[in-house]
Amino acid sequence: ASQHWKARYEEEEFERQRSFLGVSSSAAIGWAGQPNYAAAKAGVLGLTRNCAQELERYNVRVNSLWPEAYTRMYKSIPEEYQPDGMTDETHGPQLVAPLPAFLASEEATDITGCTVGLGSGELSFISDPDRERKIIKEVPADTKTGGWTPEQIADS
Incomplete structure (x- = not known):
């Protein structure tokens, strides 16, 4: 995506900003029994920050979406590790949809690397x-x- 936006910018300077979203999850902070998944999600966040720095000069915003929703993946987590009170009705994926819509909109101009x-x-x-x-x-x-x-080091 970076090469695409750079080439497009060099062909014709954009009249408005472009937006790119990476998707991670709260798993990036670590979940019991899923260190490999947490590491992958934390990697998405690092990639987002770096791409935001690289693409800002080409008028491209890059942000990460951290959705928290009750999905099939949550259902697969052992019950003792599941967050209390999370249901499809109170935490369904439909409640996350406004965020990527906002981040891709003109209202989010200059929000990048977040x-x-x-x-x-x-x-x-x-x-x-x-x-x-x-x-x-x-x-x-x-x-x-x-x-x-x-x-x-110990003294300090």
């Missing part, structure tokens, strides 16, 4: 991985050693 969730009545903005804090140690330029030691 992960937005919708499930039942809950609209969420999912934070991206980022450093919470940094501790900096001066490392001499003329040495191949001098970085952190395990003891210094």
Whole structure:
């Protein structure tokens, strides 16, 4: 898709933004018994962030949809791990449909690189991985050693 939009932009500059949605799920934060699925979904979010950075210059928005709906997949999760009170009536996939419609609309101009969730009545903005804090140690330029030691990391 990236190559397509780049080529289209180079042929003719867009009069309006184009939009691309990646789809992930709350499984990206991890579910018991499904680490492979969680890793794949987290990968979609990383790909979305990177594509948003790459395609912004070509007037293309890239966002991730994080739908939370009671589907056949939820039904396959052992009952003790299923969220309480989730039913097709209260959390059906039909309740997620307004979100991709919004993200693809002109109303979402300049919203890019975001992960937005919708499930039942809950609209969420999912934070991206980022450093919470940094501790900096001066490392001499003329040495191949001098970085952190395990003891210094423990002290810090």
